[in-house]
Amino acid sequence: MWTLALRGGARVAVVAAEWCDAFGVVTRGRVQLELRDGEPGPVLGRDAGFWLRGTGVRALRNPGRRTARVRIVTPRAVTCQSTHSVRQLPNDGANDMNSMNDTGVVAGPASGQTSRTHRLRRLAGTGFIATLAAMVATTLAAAFAQAVGVDFEIPDGGETIPLPGFAVVTGFFSVVGVVIAAALLRWSARPAERFVWTAVSLTAISLVPPLLSGANTATTTALLGLHLVPAAVMIPTLARSLRTRTD
Incomplete structure (x- = not known):
């Protein structure tokens, strides 16, 4: 058994297998498989397992910034003879491979779906709680603004926005944020960074x-502030959750 450590952006080339029927498990971060034809393969998250066999994988990549680790387990002590080996390509000093034994090659994915589903469920739970918190915070802030004299008439002299309206709109767009976060967790190599950039841009718009x-002026100022309240709740919470899911 040995552990492969990949720093952020690192790439380890797989020439061929030295061991037969070995099994790898991602213990930290995310690892992307690079296929033989150069096409990017699946991104495997924490606890995802894959076989170390000759299954058309050319290299392992760490698509994130933090160090990823893969534990390699061999079911038997006898290894298969091979004329090939594993070599690590330079990547501006970013590569790092630590092993407890000389061996190994990484091959195709085996069981990343369960781990991915678990991460999505946990993110959804966090997003649900954050959405409720954002709705409560925004509604209370709107009630306070009304108490100090803001009329919330749109346009000036027109209809007044009711307090439940703030809760409904906040809840809707908070759920949209959770959906965006879930999509980025599923398909992006850097979901937290992408989410922050996307959410801040949408908040500005x-x-x-x-x-x-x-x-x-009072209503406009209050509305601007009420747009920032749910953003201040949702963006840090979901970004922190995304970072936790990808470590």
Whole structure:
């Protein structure tokens, strides 16, 4: 048994197998398989297992920034003879391979689906709690603004936005944020960074309608602040959850 450590962005080339029927498990971070034709293979997360066999995998990559680790387990002490070996390609000093024995090659995926489903469920649970918190925080902030004299008339002199309306809109867009986070966790190599960039951009865009609503200054200012309240709850919570899921 040995452990392969891949620093952020590192790539380890797989020439061929030295051991037969060995099995690998991702114990930290994420590892992407590079296929023989150069096409990117699946990204395997923590606890995903895969066989160390000659299954058309050319290399292992760490698509993230943090060190990923893969534990290699051999079911038997006798290894198969091979004229090939595993070599590690230079990657601007970013590669790092630590082993407890000289051996090994990484091959195709075996069981990443269960781990991925588990991560998505945990993210959904975190997102649900964060959504409720964002709805409560936004509604309370709107109630406080009304208490100090903000009328929330859109446009000025028009209809007043009811307090339940703030909760409904906040809940809807918070759920949209959770869906975006789940999609990035499923398909992006760097979900946390991508989510923060996307969420901040969407929050900035959402500040435009209050400025064009025709409301008075107090209402416009309050609406701008109420857009930032759920963002301050959802973005850090989901980003932290995404980082936890990919470590």
